[in-house]
Amino acid sequence: HFHGISPVELDCIFRNLDQLIQLHTQFKIALHQHREEAKDHVVRNIGDLILKF
Numbered sequence: 001h002f003h004g005i006s007p008v009e010l011d012c013i014f015r016n017l018d019q020l021i022q023l024h025t026q027f028k029i030a031l032h033q034h035r036e037e038a039k040d041h042v043v044r045n046i047g048d049l050i051l052k053f
Contacts, residue, residue, distance in 0.1 A: 027053055 005013075014020075030052065035043050 023053060 027049065030049050031043065031046065034046070034049055035041050038044075
């Protein structure tokens with residue numbers, strides 16, 4: 001048990017955790033690339049990145 005939550009309950013709540021981690025990782029990589037491409041390494045807009053996901 002994790003803080004009183006059974007493994008079954010955790011699986012139910014976080015059923016797609018692996019997918020969320022993968023999505024987060026891909027977004028983080030894209031965000032870092034976006035920052036590197038920026039003239040002053042400052043990301044001002046992320047809308048184009050979000051639309052890709």
